[in-house]
Amino acid sequence: MTVTSIDVLDSVVDITAQTESDTISESLITTVLQLTPANQVLVLDYNSEATPEFMVVACSDIFLYEDERDAIERVIKNCVLIGENIVEYSNDDNQALLAVPVRCGEKGEIEAVVFCKADELKGDEVQLIEGLTKIYENYQKIISASERDGLTGLYNRKVLTSKIDLLLDRFLIQGDTILDCPSSTHWVCLFDVDQLKIINDSLGHVYGDEILLLITAIMKQVFSEDDILFRYGGDEFVVIMHPQSREEMESTVRRFMQAVHERDYGQAKDVAISLGAAAISEDEMNAITVIGYADQALYKAKQNGRSQLAFYEDLIASGELQSFVPEDDVEMF
Incomplete structure (x- = not known):
């Protein structure tokens, strides 16, 4: 040649x-x-x-x-x-x-x-x-x-759907080798900081940015190196969690929420987050749909009083949500 x-x-x-x-x-x-x-x-x-x-x-x-x-x-x-x-x-x-x-x-x-x-x-x-x-x-x-956010250094919005789509593609390429245990699955978690706008208005955006940096540091401490961390924009963050059981995943997420709430933020009091979560299934080959599930769960968490964790699957099972069907040509955010 x-x-x-x-x-x-x-x-x-x-x-x-x-x-x-x-x-x-x-x-x-x-x-x-x-x-x-x-x-x-x-x-x-x-x-x-x-x-x-x-x-x-x-x-x-x-x-x-x-x-x-x-x-x-x-x-x-x-x-x-x-x-x-x-x-x-x-x-x-x-x-x-x-x-x-x-x-x-x-x-x-x-x-x-x-x-x-x-x-x-x-x-x-x-x-x-x-x-x-x-x-x-x-x-x-x-x-x-x-692909990195300028403030936090986390992955930015640009690559969120492509990372999930790559993960879903791997189900096709590597099949069962992705999951060692049938009870394990990847998870998408979407959260935002409760009432950050009030903090920005009263203490300034520089102070609000410092809170976001502190929360980013907590994310890196609590979540595994195998988890993928994103700043979606503003005070919104996404975590794609590696395969694990619902119990393991929920334990980690609640530990993260508690660590955020207990952190000393100086003049800002009672900083907390609300979080929506959804499982990534090999049966669901669409990143927009998966993100939509977590987004709907987050909306319900904030409706239920903030500083809450909501699972899409639980909300569907209880009848609080109807199954989410995305439009093919519409972005979720």
């Missing part, structure tokens, strides 16, 4: 034309397939504290990870262990297996791995894949900065 400098330049243009983390991953896969002998490519998130440690972000073959899990995980784990490229050859089908680490964290920690499978990989072809991965890595850092 002859690759020209124009081919490489075009691929860089294609990768950097993307504006979201997930679409960059898909563009990288397309580029590697076009410019190298690789016939299958995976991009996997890596988190040593999570179960499982590796999660498929994008792939050229939706069945590859499940069909060849042992061989793939052996190579990518070795890659993470030594922190460098790994090239192995499969004894079963004489295929070359390549794993390249992606370092996107503030401390240069490995946060992802690019895995490729090919009939044969020469040295310059490995270098090309490594170079494309480095471009991908650098551009991911730029995109990541644009």
Whole structure:
């Protein structure tokens, strides 16, 4: 396969034309397939504290990870262990297996791995894949900065639905491996600060911002590293919680609400939050719907006296809410 400098330049243009983390991953896969002998490519998130440690972000073959899990995980784990490229050859089908680490964290920690499978990989072809991965890595850092809220450093509104949609896609790609226990599920929690407008009006917006920063710090202390934290805007926040039972989830959320309420905010007294929660089901493949569930639960929590926790599923079961049906072309917020 002859690759020209124009081919490489075009691929860089294609990768950097993307504006979201997930679409960059898909563009990288397309580029590697076009410019190298690789016939299958995976991009996997890596988190040593999570179960499982590796999660498929994008792939050229939706069945590859499940069909060849042992061989793939052996190579990518070795890659993470030594922190460098790994090239192995499969004894079963004489295929070359390549794993390249992606370092996107503030401390240069490995946060992802690019895995490729090919009939044969020469040295310059490995270098090309490594170079494309480095471009991908650098551009991911730029995109990541644009996805963060300027005040709190949490993910912003721009990427909320895409993160949920990615999670739902993984149900399709990895099936039951996402959930080790049938009683566990991901959760979406939507909350806002009760009466923050009154605090802003009486003490000033700088004081209100300080309260938001203190609440953000509590979020980071209470919620797991596997949970995804967002500032939706204003005093609204969203948490996507990792798979766990209803009891575990509710225990964490109530501990968070109590920590917020008990924190000393100086002149601002009795700061509290109201929270709505909804389960993410593999049967519900629509981010807007899931957010809508949590939003309706939050509305009921505030109706019931604020500083409350409400579950969408409970409200449906009790008849307090009717099933939420979103319009396909309408954004929830």
